[in-house]
Amino acid sequence: MIQYQNFIENLARVRDEIAEVCERSGRRVESVMLLPVTKTYSAEVVSYVECAGLGMVGENRVPEAAEKKMQVKGNMKWELIGHLQSNKVGLALKTFDRIQSVDSEGLLLKLNSAVGAEETGRILPILLQVNAGDDPAKYGVSCQELDRLLEIALGLRHIRVEGLMTIPQLSKDLKVAEYAFNRLRIKRDELAEKFQAELPELSMGMSGDFVEAIKAGSTIVRIGSALFGVRKVG
Numbered sequence: 001m002i003q004y005q006n007f008i009e010n011l012a013r014v015r016d017e018i019a020e021v022c023e024r025s026g027r028r029v030e031s032v033m034l035l036p037v038t039k040t041y042s043a044e045v046v047s048y049v050e051c052a053g054l055g056m057v058g059e060n061r062v063p064e065a066a067e068k069k070m071q072v073k074g075n076m077k078w079e080l081i082g083h084l085q086s087n088k089v090g091l092a093l094k095t096f097d098r099i100q101s102v103d104s105e106g107l108l109l110k111l112n113s114a115v116g117a118e119e120t121g122r123i124l125p126i127l128l129q130v131n132a133g134d135d136p137a138k139y140g141v142s143c144q145e146l147d148r149l150l151e152i153a154l155g156l157r158h159i160r161v162e163g164l165m166t167i168p169q170l171s172k173d174l175k176v177a178e179y180a181f182n183r184l185r186i187k188r189d190e191l192a193e194k195f196q197a198e199l200p201e202l203s204m205g206m207s208g209d210f211v212e213a214i215k216a217g218s219t220i221v222r223i224g225s226a227l228f229g230v231r232k233v234g
């Protein structure tokens with residue numbers, strides 16, 4: 001496992017790169033949130049994140065995140081960035097503060113009624129996951145079906161849509177990711193206008209492509225290996 005000191009060095013380097021691309025793109029550095037992705041790493045790494053003063057982590061598997069959350073005391077926010085199966089909705093709602101990977105009407109309705117049944121009055125923040133690169137191997141609603149899904153989501157009482165998320169197709173050619181990022185931003189702008197909805201968040205960019213994502217308008221970069229070292233599995 002990575003040492004705390006190495007993590008702090010990695011964090012400083014990633015933040016420098018974020019600041020640099022923000023400067024070059026004429027964006028304020030506060031407009032980009034760094035979400036450390038701790039999937040496959042131990043719960044101790046989540047404590048590193050907390051010690052460094054970052055208040056949140058991203059995880060892609062519900063049981064793994066739930067397990068780590070039990071081990072980590074404190075006040076972290078947890079974000080789900082991986083596919084959510086409908087039989088895990090209950091545990092996901094206990095574990096996560098925001099769900100970035102909502103990609104179907106069935107899941108939307110199930111989340112809405114489950115949050116309502118909690119009777120806590122909370123409203124669940126979500127992002128809609130879009131397959132902006134039309135990658136057959138990826139989850140996410142297509143750009144064509146997104147309008148309808150958003151319209152449904154905007155009508156639900158216990159859910160607040162904060163924006164869109166995408167994972168581009170795996171490729172050595174950064175143009176592939178760049179295309180998906182720009183397409184997502186254009187689609188967001190179009191939908192915000194069409195539905196008169198605020199959709200402030202664009203969750204896009206990972207260790208290998210966050211510079212391109214920020215240039216394209218990302219507000220949340222999800223970074224794992226650049227902070228915690230190369231992952232063995234997952």
Ligand SMILES: *Cc1c(COP(=O)(O)O)cnc(C)c1O
Nearest residue numbers: 037060081206207222223224225
């Ligand atoms: C794993 C993962 C990341 C982080 O990937 P890195 O390349 O390690 O930065 C970001 N987003 C999602 C959805 C992931 O599953």
